[in-house]
Amino acid sequence: MSPPMLATERLHKSFGALKVTDDVSLSVEAGEVHALIGPNGAGKTTLIGQITGEIMPDSGRVRFAGRDITALATAERARLGLARSFQITSIFPSFTAEGNVALAVQATERHSFRFWRPAASMARLHDPARQLLRELGLAARADTIAAGMAHGEHRQLEIAMALATAPRLLLLDEPMAGLGNEESQAMLALLARLKGQYSILLIEHDMDVVFSLADRISVLVNGRIIASGGAETIRNDPQVRIAYLGEDDEFGEAHAQG
Amino acid sequence: MPRLNRRALLYLALLLMALAVPLYGNVYYTRFATQIAIYGMAALSVDLLLGYVGLITFGQAAFVGVGAYVTGMLTVAGIDDALIVWPAAMLVAVAFALVIGALSLRTEGFQFIMVTLAFAQMVYYIAQSLRSYGGDNGFTLGGRDALAGMSLANHTVFYYVVLALLVAVMAIAFRVVGSEFGMVIRGRRDNERRLAAIGFPPFAYKYAAFLIAAAIAGLSGALMANHSSFVSPAILSWQVSGQLLAMVILGSPGTLIGPVFGAAIYLVFQQVLSDYTDHWMIFFGPLLVARVLFIKEGVWGLLLRACGAHEVPAPGAVAPDRGAAE
Numbered sequence: 001m002s003p004p005m006l007a008t009e010r011l012h013k014s015f016g017a018l019k020v021t022d023d024v025s026l027s028v029e030a031g032e033v034h035a036l037i038g039p040n041g042a043g044k045t046t047l048i049g050q051i052t053g054e055i056m057p058d059s060g061r062v063r064f065a066g067r068d069i070t071a072l073a074t075a076e077r078a079r080l081g082l083a084r085s086f087q088i089t090s091i092f093p094s095f096t097a098e099g100n101v102a103l104a105v106q107a108t109e110r111h112s113f114r115f116w117r118p119a120a121s122m123a124r125l126h127d128p129a130r131q132l133l134r135e136l137g138l139a140a141r142a143d144t145i146a147a148g149m150a151h152g153e154h155r156q157l158e159i160a161m162a163l164a165t166a167p168r169l170l171l172l173d174e175p176m177a178g179l180g181n182e183e184s185q186a187m188l189a190l191l192a193r194l195k196g197q198y199s200i201l202l203i204e205h206d207m208d209v210v211f212s213l214a215d216r217i218s219v220l221v222n223g224r225i226i227a228s229g230g231a232e233t234i235r236n237d238p239q240v241r242i243a244y245l246g247e248d249d250e251f252g253e254a255h256a257q258g
Numbered sequence: 259m260p261r262l263n264r265r266a267l268l269y270l271a272l273l274l275m276a277l278a279v280p281l282y283g284n285v286y287y288t289r290f291a292t293q294i295a296i297y298g299m300a301a302l303s304v305d306l307l308l309g310y311v312g313l314i315t316f317g318q319a320a321f322v323g324v325g326a327y328v329t330g331m332l333t334v335a336g337i338d339d340a341l342i343v344w345p346a347a348m349l350v351a352v353a354f355a356l357v358i359g360a361l362s363l364r365t366e367g368f369q370f371i372m373v374t375l376a377f378a379q380m381v382y383y384i385a386q387s388l389r390s391y392g393g394d395n396g397f398t399l400g401g402r403d404a405l406a407g408m409s410l411a412n413h414t415v416f417y418y419v420v421l422a423l424l425v426a427v428m429a430i431a432f433r434v435v436g437s438e439f440g441m442v443i444r445g446r447r448d449n450e451r452r453l454a455a456i457g458f459p460p461f462a463y464k465y466a467a468f469l470i471a472a473a474i475a476g477l478s479g480a481l482m483a484n485h486s487s488f489v490s491p492a493i494l495s496w497q498v499s500g501q502l503l504a505m506v507i508l509g510s511p512g513t514l515i516g517p518v519f520g521a522a523i524y525l526v527f528q529q530v531l532s533d534y535t536d537h538w539m540i541f542f543g544p545l546l547v548a549r550v551l552f553i554k555e556g557v558w559g560l561l562l563r564a565c566g567a568h569e570v571p572a573p574g575a576v577a578p579d580r581g582a583a584e
Contacts, residue, residue, distance in 0.1 A: 052455065054451075073454070073459060074454040074455060075453075075454045075455075075457050075458055075459040075460070076457075076459070078454070078455055078456055078457035079457040083455075083456075084455055086451075086452075086455075090449060090451060090452045090455070091448075091449065091452065092444070092445050092448040092449055092452065093448055093449070094444070094447075094448050095444070095445070095448065099441075102441075103441050103442070103445050103456070104456045106438055106441060106442070107456040107457040107458055108457070109438075112438045112439055112441070112442045112458065112463070113439055113466065114437055114438045114439055115433070115434050115437045115439045115440075116433055116434075116437055117437060117438070118433075118436045118437065119436065119437055119438045119440065119441045120436065122438070125438075161452075161456060164456075165456050165457055
């Protein structure tokens with residue numbers, strides 16, 4: 001059997017006396033959508049930081065397609081195919097939408113120490129960028145300065161940038177955050193399309209989205225994975241129900257609907 | 259008229275004006291224009307970092323000064339071929355930047371400002387301790403370098419050489435900031451975290467930009483030494499680094515040409531006001547504050563707008579450049 005696309009092995013991270021990541025072993029199999037849920041303050045952001053290389057774990061390893069990437073910098077992990085979106089929109093605000101994606105395409109080249117030819121007219125960067133914007137329904141906004149685009153468009157633009165880096169795994173950090181009703185539907189449809197094409201680690205608060213997309217769900221509470229399994233297992237897990245009681249009504253609603 | 263044509267016309271008009279300065283027939287003005295062009299080049303090097311990489315450096319005078327000292331030392335030693343001396347000045351400035359950049363670029367924001375300042379002060383005190391080169395008083399070169407056998411002693415000849423170099427440096431810098439490398443450093447200015455997340459190691463690109471800026475600053479230092487045939491530690495002082503930043507902010511960061519305007523305005527004000535008072539900064543300071551508060555786009559941006567030549571992004575191009583300071 002091939003190794004999982006992404007695996008954390010017994011990750012530990014403490015800030016002072018506070019154990020933020022407590023013995024977390026988590027895997028995303030090739031082609032799988034693995035959702036990570038948990039109440040606010042559960043340690044999701046710190047865990048993501050350790051997966052992307054922005055935070056060093058105290059102990060434990062991170063493997064990507066079998067390779068130990070624990071010591072690699074963020075950019076090196078990205079170049080192996082670990083692409084992400086951010087919980088709080090993270091784009092290049094002074095670039096056009098197309099410029100944002102074109103720079104992400106450029107990131108797939110071996111290096112960018114090329115100082116002379118104008119990048120704005122390079123078809124090998126801008127053709128794939130335009131194509132991606134078309135696929136994500138942003139074609140009409142290609143020449144708009146990203147700073148002036150709507151929040152929902154920013155979320156889509158971030159996904160376009162992630163896809164432009166030729167990823168093997170998408171780490172999507174609350175892609176639905178702050179989206180209106182219609183935008184949420186569009187994003188859900190987009191995620192459903194990406195499912196199967198990419199391995200996805202999905203961090204999301206919207207339980208409808210999680211239950212409809214995820215092949216597997218892990219629940220992080222106080223830095224520990226307290227449950228992991230299919231939607232049914234998670235819904236009926238007593239520990240999960242306790243962790244969420246009074247914390248997130250949505251979970252109860254989703255359960256009632258399910 | 260299309261905006262791009264207007265802009266080309268504006269560039270042409272400015273170049274003609276610059277070319278016409280010596281025709282005025284007053285050596286004083288020619289020398290003053292030379293000084294503006296040299297400081298403009300140094301300010302451009304600061305703009306490369308401030309306006310395109312988003313790095314606020316308070317130590318660019320170190321590289322200007324190193325360029326000036328290398329030029330002075332070689333010239334005094336009898337090596338006075340500009341084709342050897344000036345590239346040597348640039349190379350040594352880059353060598354200093356290799357060390358200073360490797361250490362300072364590991365810090366961010368205010369720390370970076372303070373670390374670059376600290377390194378520049380170190381270079382300042384090294385220069386001051388050079389007893390055989392006049393220590394605190396500096397030393398005279400005894401004359402300008404010769405360019406491939408051509409004497410640069412004539413102020414008009416020297417002015418045209420400086421102007422040609424400024425135009426060449428600006429043209430090269432424009433190519434660089436529009437290249438693939440340029441897109442990466444602009445990306446770092448906008449959002450370093452995102453840049454790393456798509457796979458660019460930010461340090462390597464910042465470092466390269468830092469070295470390029472040091473090379474330009476080193477050349478401007480070589481020209482400064484030649485301009486006055488004199489070098490002293492004053493050229494390395496933190497005030498010079500501050501002046502260069504003021505010129506960039508005054509002119510329009512992220513435009514490469516704006517800082518040259520900023521240098522012109524700064525030096526003209528200094529010249530005019532210092533006739534009346536030694537404390538001319540009291541009057542210049544509020545001007546700088548007014549620019550930040552009321553002219554968001556800077557003086558160059560204002561001029562472009564006045565001429566109807568301000569940037570409207572072309573398809574697929576990046577945005578009009580915004581200064582990191584704003």
